[in-house]
Amino acid sequence: MKYIDDLIEYCNQAKAAKPVQTFELxxxxxLESLTHGIYIIEQVDGDIEQTFADLSAFKKTKARACPKLNRPSSVMYVGSSTTGLKKRIVQHLGDGPKQTYALHLSHWFRGKYRITIRVYSESPEVIQIIEDAISFDLAPAFGKQGGNNK
Structure with missing residues (x-):
């Protein structure tokens, strides 16, 4: 059962992993030279209930592909990239393709936010497990857990 053995090994690596760098963007x-990392987008002012309602209303317009709605939280989104962190953050800020699932903040959000970056030197499989664990712990307002096609 190679799949299960690999998954257990990835989980053990994820438990032991520490970020090589953590910083506020x-x-x-x-982000120029960073590819592997996990990011946490947090609302730092305003009403989280209103923010939840605002993205819900924006999502209904179908102007852009928006993430899954979970429940109001000051943690807006937890995500990762193993191919280009800057490109993914730009999408969340609102400057990416409209069909890419992202927050698209510039199109609906008027509050203040903080983006924290955690850089890891782990494999993509391990980074995904770490991201899932952080997301589980922080319970973000928006986004699904698990990588694409999982």
Whole structure:
């Protein structure tokens, strides 16, 4: 049962993994050389209930592909990228393709937010498990758990 053995090994690696770098994003240039990482987008002011209602209303317009609605939380989204962190953050900020599932913040959100980046040197499989664990613990307002096609 190679799949289960591999999954157990990835889980053990995820439990032991520590970020090689953690920082608050202040400029997209900080992401130039980063591919592997987990990001946490948090609302730092305003009414989380209103934010939830605002994305719900924006999602209904079908102007852009928006993430799954969970429940109001100051943690808006937890995600990861193993191919290009900057590109993924840009999508969440609202400058990506409209058909890409992302927050598209510039199109509906007027509050303040913080993006924290955690850089890992682990494999994509392990990063996905770490992301799922962080998402489970933080219970973000938006987004699904698990990687694509899982």
């Amino acid at each position: 202040t400029n997209l240039s900080q």
